[in-house]
Amino acid sequence: MLSALLALGILGVLFGLLLGYAAIRYKVEGDPLVDKIDAILPQTQCGQCGYPGCRPYAEAIARDEADINRCPPGGETVIIALADLLGRDPKPLDETCGEEKPKMVAYIHEELCIGCTLCIQACPVDAILGAAKQMHTIIESECTGCELCVAPCPVDCIEMVPVKQGLDSWKWPAPPPPPYERPAADDDPAAEPAGAH
Amino acid sequence: MTEYALILISTVLVNNIVLVKFLGLCPFMGVSRKLETATGMALATTFVLTLSAICSYLVNEFLLIPLDLEYLQTISFILVIAVVVQFTEMVVHKTSPVLYQVLGIFLPLITTNCAVLGVALLNVQQQHGFLQSAVYGFGAAVGFSLVLVLFAAMRERIAVADVPEAFRGPAIALITAGLMSMAFMGFAGLVKG
Secondary structure (H helix, E strand, C coil), rough: CCCHHHHHHHHHHHHHHHHHHHHHCCCCCCCCHHHHHHHHCCCCCCCCCCCCCHHHHHHHHCCCCCCCCCCCHHHHHHHHHHHHHHHHCCCCCCCCCCCCCEEEEEEEECCCCCCHHHHHCCCCCEEEEEECCCEEEEECCCCCCCCCCCCCCCCCCCCEECCCCCCCCCCCCCCCCCCCCCCCCCCCCCCCCCCCC | CCCHHHHHHHHHHHCCCCCCCCCCCHHHHCCCCCCHHHHHHHHHHHHHHHHHHHHHHHHHHHHHHHCCCHHHHHHHHHHHHHHHHHHHHHHHHHCCCHHHHHHHCCCHHHHHHHHHHHHHHHHCCCCCCCHHHHHHHHHHHHHHHHHHHHHHHHHHHHHHHHCCCHHHHHHHHHHHHHHHHHHHHHHCCCCCC
């Protein structure tokens, strides 16, 4: 009886020490704050804040290197949300970064397109479809309206058009991001994403 | 050498942990709806199953048997498995954030995967030595992975197939699993004994 208690106890202590050591040895230098900030940013990857994308901007905010008012696509909503999260005062959008516009999508005037693929290379979200010497087109549902494709176009055939809210384009407001991705979204209630038992 | 090869083939095909021994059915049904997650789960399980088979052999051989405490096997194996999973998670998180992201929630859930405990206990029951235990654990894991990936690929196809109303969802999945199990019975003649 005593030996059983001792054996299990010692085993538990040993494993505890091992895990404690591992927790120090394999400590991950991740900042959970970055994820939270990144979740608030609009993910247009437009670079108007002066950082290469939304994630680097989130990291800069978390390190206190960047102000929270440098995101034109997010506009006031994002500034207020960030101010809430970080406990800072909201301030107006930084004019040097750009101005807040209604949600836009790019539109390619297809009769003018010469198929140079320059805009495809510029697009951060792969929303442009086309090949060399073939007409290009925008996948409207993927376009974040970042305007990065407008400048590279040699024949100026890309125009930004505001998204009209109609029956086709109206969406429910985005829910808060889920803690993890479920395996699939079909109608299979029995199979939980658990790998247990 | 032949002995280990036999153990490997026997655990992967003939005595498949899922389809013949019916262990680890939860992840088999739960994580098999997308090939990608199934592959991730298979990878994680392979690693943990092999490692925990080795560790629980060591605990059994050098702690429980000398002290005459065989009746503590189940609880100490559960302890070992939990520690191995937790340790794996930490190491993977540090060394390969990408793999950690792929495995995600499935990694900690392996703790309660009955295949892992089952293999540890079967090793004791069949009185395997150190290397035999390791190979048995690895073989069981490969068998689990094989079946999980195959099943996930099939379910991806079934998802787009025109299944009769009454069989949609879990029903057709269970029928598929049953058919797979029957198919694996065909391997029974492969190795004698």
